[in-house]
Amino acid sequence: MAVVPPNSQQEMRRRNLSRVLYAVAGAGPVSRASIAGRIGLTRASVSTLVEELLRAGFLVELGPGRSGGVGRPGNALALTGLGPCGLGAEIGVDHLTVCAVDLGGRVRARIGDETPNGEAGPDSVLRRLSSLVDRVTTEAGAAGLRPAGLAVAVPGLVTRSSANVVRAPNLGWYDTDLGARLGGPGASLPLTVENEANFAALAELWLAGEGSARRDFIHVSAEVGIGAGVVIDGELLRGTRGFAGELGHVPVQPDGPRCACGGSGCLEQYAGEAALLRAAGIAVRGAGGRTAALARLRARASDGDEAALRALRRAGRALGIALAGAANLLDPRAVLLGGALTGLAPWLLPALEGELRQRTTTPGNVPEVAVSAVGSDAPSLGAAHSVVRTVLNDPLPYAVAH
Amino acid sequence: MAVVPPNSQQEMRRRNLSRVLYAVAGAGPVSRASIAGRIGLTRASVSTLVEELLRAGFLVELGPGRSGGVGRPGNALALTGLGPCGLGAEIGVDHLTVCAVDLGGRVRARIGDETPNGEAGPDSVLRRLSSLVDRVTTEAGAAGLRPAGLAVAVPGLVTRSSANVVRAPNLGWYDTDLGARLGGPGASLPLTVENEANFAALAELWLAGEGSARRDFIHVSAEVGIGAGVVIDGELLRGTRGFAGELGHVPVQPDGPRCACGGSGCLEQYAGEAALLRAAGIAVRGAGGRTAALARLRARASDGDEAALRALRRAGRALGIALAGAANLLDPRAVLLGGALTGLAPWLLPALEGELRQRTTTPGNVPEVAVSAVGSDAPSLGAAHSVVRTVLNDPLPYAVAH
Numbered sequence: 001m002a003v004v005p006p007n008s009q010q011e012m013r014r015r016n017l018s019r020v021l022y023a024v025a026g027a028g029p030v031s032r033a034s035i036a037g038r039i040g041l042t043r044a045s046v047s048t049l050v051e052e053l054l055r056a057g058f059l060v061e062l063g064p065g066r067s068g069g070v071g072r073p074g075n076a077l078a079l080t081g082l083g084p085c086g087l088g089a090e091i092g093v094d095h096l097t098v099c100a101v102d103l104g105g106r107v108r109a110r111i112g113d114e115t116p117n118g119e120a121g122p123d124s125v126l127r128r129l130s131s132l133v134d135r136v137t138t139e140a141g142a143a144g145l146r147p148a149g150l151a152v153a154v155p156g157l158v159t160r161s162s163a164n165v166v167r168a169p170n171l172g173w174y175d176t177d178l179g180a181r182l183g184g185p186g187a188s189l190p191l192t193v194e195n196e197a198n199f200a201a202l203a204e205l206w207l208a209g210e211g212s213a214r215r216d217f218i219h220v221s222a223e224v225g226i227g228a229g230v231v232i233d234g235e236l237l238r239g240t241r242g243f244a245g246e247l248g249h250v251p252v253q254p255d256g257p258r259c260a261c262g263g264s265g266c267l268e269q270y271a272g273e274a275a276l277l278r279a280a281g282i283a284v285r286g287a288g289g290r291t292a293a294l295a296r297l298r299a300r301a302s303d304g305d306e307a308a309l310r311a312l313r314r315a316g317r318a319l320g321i322a323l324a325g326a327a328n329l330l331d332p333r334a335v336l337l338g339g340a341l342t343g344l345a346p347w348l349l350p351a352l353e354g355e356l357r358q359r360t361t362t363p364g365n366v367p368e369v370a371v372s373a374v375g376s377d378a379p380s381l382g383a384a385h386s387v388v389r390t391v392l393n394d395p396l397p398y399a400v401a402h
Numbered sequence: 403m404a405v406v407p408p409n410s411q412q413e414m415r416r417r418n419l420s421r422v423l424y425a426v427a428g429a430g431p432v433s434r435a436s437i438a439g440r441i442g443l444t445r446a447s448v449s450t451l452v453e454e455l456l457r458a459g460f461l462v463e464l465g466p467g468r469s470g471g472v473g474r475p476g477n478a479l480a481l482t483g484l485g486p487c488g489l490g491a492e493i494g495v496d497h498l499t500v501c502a503v504d505l506g507g508r509v510r511a512r513i514g515d516e517t518p519n520g521e522a523g524p525d526s527v528l529r530r531l532s533s534l535v536d537r538v539t540t541e542a543g544a545a546g547l548r549p550a551g552l553a554v555a556v557p558g559l560v561t562r563s564s565a566n567v568v569r570a571p572n573l574g575w576y577d578t579d580l581g582a583r584l585g586g587p588g589a590s591l592p593l594t595v596e597n598e599a600n601f602a603a604l605a606e607l608w609l610a611g612e613g614s615a616r617r618d619f620i621h622v623s624a625e626v627g628i629g630a631g632v633v634i635d636g637e638l639l640r641g642t643r644g645f646a647g648e649l650g651h652v653p654v655q656p657d658g659p660r661c662a663c664g665g666s667g668c669l670e671q672y673a674g675e676a677a678l679l680r681a682a683g684i685a686v687r688g689a690g691g692r693t694a695a696l697a698r699l700r701a702r703a704s705d706g707d708e709a710a711l712r713a714l715r716r717a718g719r720a721l722g723i724a725l726a727g728a729a730n731l732l733d734p735r736a737v738l739l740g741g742a743l744t745g746l747a748p749w750l751l752p753a754l755e756g757e758l759r760q761r762t763t764t765p766g767n768v769p770e771v772a773v774s775a776v777g778s779d780a781p782s783l784g785a786a787h788s789v790v791r792t793v794l795n796d797p798l799p800y801a802v803a804h
Contacts, residue, residue, distance in 0.1 A: 157763065157767075167763070216641075216642045228731070230731065230732075232634075232639065237634065237732065238733075239618075239732060239733020239734070240618045240733050240734060240735040240769075241733055241767065242733070243733040243763065243767050244731060244732050244733040245731065246730035246731065246733075246763050246767075247730070247731060249730045249761065249762075249763045250726075250727035250730055250731065251654070251723050251726060251727055251761055252653070252656065253655075253656065254654065254655065254723045254757075261761075261763045262760055262761070262763075263726070263760055263761035263762075263763075264760075264761075266761075321653050321656045322727070324652075324653060324665070325652035325653055325724070325727050325728075326727075326731055328648035328649070328651045328652055329630070329632065329646060329647065329648065329649060329652065329728055329731065329732075330632075330639065330641060330646055330731075331640075331641020331642050331643055331644070331645040331646040331648075332641070332642060333642040355656075358664055358665055358666075359651065359653055359663075359664070359665035359666075359668075360651075360665075361559065361569070361645070361648050361651045361663045361664075361665075365559075365643065365645050365648075367642075
């Protein structure tokens with residue numbers, strides 16, 4: 001007897017169930033006929049798959065006339081607002097965020113906590129994170145949702161397919177295994193840990209629309225450090241060890257200032273928050289100081305303060321140099337600015353785009369430059385959606401028993 | 403009736419035929435039992451597939467005892483030395499190469515031509531290329547081989563999935579469509595055109611062994627310009643437009659010398675052949691002058707000439723800076739030096755590796771650095787093998803009628 005090949009009937013059914021769920025997720029309330037058209041199966045096959053997904057509780061049938069289209073009334077389908085959900089968390093340098101996202105992509109619970117995490121040590125931070133996870137789980141539970149997994153975004157290098165934070169200098173964490181340390185009810189959930197720039201890029205890929213322009217891009221996200229998520233053909237590039245996307249340590253002036261990474265003249269030394277504020281002559285004071293200092297930088301730039309404008313031009317130029325190198329290597333369709341860079345984009349972009357245009361090898365090779373559409377919650381949203389997609393990819397194991 | 407899904411029985415059989423061929427290609431003469439073990443199918447299934455491939459002429463059964471293993475004699479299988487073959491060509495700045503590679507990966511015909519192509523214009527160069535293609539086709543035909551396709555490596559940017567050379571400054575070609583211009587019998591063959599650095603990287607992936615170290619790497623190849631092929635998880639990164647891998651135009655000193663690309667301080671201005679020879683005080687004279695000048699550079703470096711050593715250190719440092727940026731972005735397992743860099747590696751590597759170690763964000767993140775195993779024919783070999791793999795991926799359309 002032959003070994004069961006990977007493309008068996010069972011595997012095909014599993015894949016088709018997933019395709020139906022993604023078709024509904026992508027289109028909102030939608031008829032069986034429209035699903036059939038989208039995924040290239042017959043209406044009869046789709047009806048069988050839909051019945052199974054209705055029985056298992058992943059889809060709901062909306063009332064007549066809600067589909068907005070032609071055909072029999074009462075046939076519009078939507079993803080359930082009950083059952084499995086994804087928990088996403090972000091450990092920032094001075095905040096924690098936890099949210100719950102349902103299968104339809106709606107944020108159903110969200111709790112934030114603004115406390116500096118940089119000197120607290122992993123145990124204290126993870127204890128607070130566990131308590132936020134518990135509170136969000138309780139809130140989601142009251143709404144009929146149960147977490148299918150927890151994904152955590154961290155500002156550091158994470159070994160591929162592990163929960164081990166190899167290096168997060170801005171938190172002071174080195175070789176910190178979150179799997180072993182996360183306590184509370186959250187500890188029993190499947191856990192994923194990923195660099196925050198990676199989850200932010202995935203949020204951009206999954207949430208900012210279906211255009212092909214958003215399937216090949218470099219998403220730059222700055223908080224205290226500068227990271228990037230590289231998406232190629234709709235897939236996140238993780239790298240051999242999981243450390244890809246370290247744009248902040250691309251050299252832009254090889255003989256420039258020393259960097260904590262051991263190199264010199266890294267992008268972070270010109271466009272990182274600390275360098276930017278220092279160059280603009282703005283001091284960071286106390287807790288919440290970073291946010292206030294960035295607001296002051298924006299205000300001064302708006303007022304035409306020359307030191308602020310010069311610091312932003314210098315940062316924009318450094319970003320343009322690093323991104324020109326990245327664009328020559330990767331030929332992305334777009335470069336997207338996220339995180340703290342979003343609010344500074346009006347002053348960063350002219351110099352950034354100038355360098356990019358000048359330094360890419362051919363006019364057709366200049367990527368589009370745009371500001372991220374998702375916003376500052378991108379890391380925790382990307383994390384929560386990664387769990388949701390685990391369910392959509394293979395729903396049946398998450399079905400409630402009948 | 404359902405639309406035939408992509409994973410039908412027929413598709414599965416096609417895929418399994420391909421897996422058997424790759425198992426034989428990867429192992430040399432091999433028994434049915436050993437194939438079954440390698441691809442995870444039963445011996446009975448493999449026997450059926452093998453019979454079909456023997457009938458269609460892709461496999462041959464070697465005489466008894468040739469398998470070197472246990473079991474019934476006469477059961478060692480090998481890929482045929484007859485039938486479909488791949489034609490690979492390289493258009494270099496001062497040479498043309500065409501070769502024919504059979505399904506077993508053996509080079510069965512190869513013709514080279516050392517003439518400067520830089521000022522001849524595309525029509526003249528492509529006329530000579532066509533005549534070489536015809537000669538190699540005739541030679542291969544006499545050995546019982548017929549070309550299944552022609553793949554051409556060019557030193558320039560090629561639009562993804564097209565035969566259009568957008569820009570090859572060292573040849574003086576701009577928007578040159580090879581499909582429309584290649585005459586002769588070769589014109590009736592399926593044609594693929596690709597950047598030479600990409601085909602060189604693919605040759606490294608396909609020919610230099612099966613180790614995982616060779617599935618995530620940046621392959622740097624220098625001829626007159628510097629290009630790179632980026633391989634991620636065993637796949638070549640082409641980029642949105644097909645222009646990925648332009649390592650030569652990564653900025654290493656943003657205020658450095660102007661480059662023909664419009665930028666300044668590009669890697670090519672420090673480690674490109676012209677820059678290297680100029681810095682070492684070596685002039686290039688007449689046809690074949692580049693090769694002679696590079697040999698002179700090697701000789702002077704061996705003799706300890708300070709100008710030569712300084713130029714090579716500077717080039718090695720520039721390569722290290724550009725590659726550190728690339729490594730921080732892509733986290734490859736290895737960096738491989740190919741093309742003209744191979745012969746200069748002993749003098750380039752110390753500075754290159756020094757920069758790489760210093761500028762990658764964490765010790766575990768430093769990629770291995772090695773010299774390409776394939777050699778200077780990598781572009782034409784990669785090209786020919788790309789055609790061979792088209793056949794191995796889906797053999798039946800290439801079967802001779804019985």
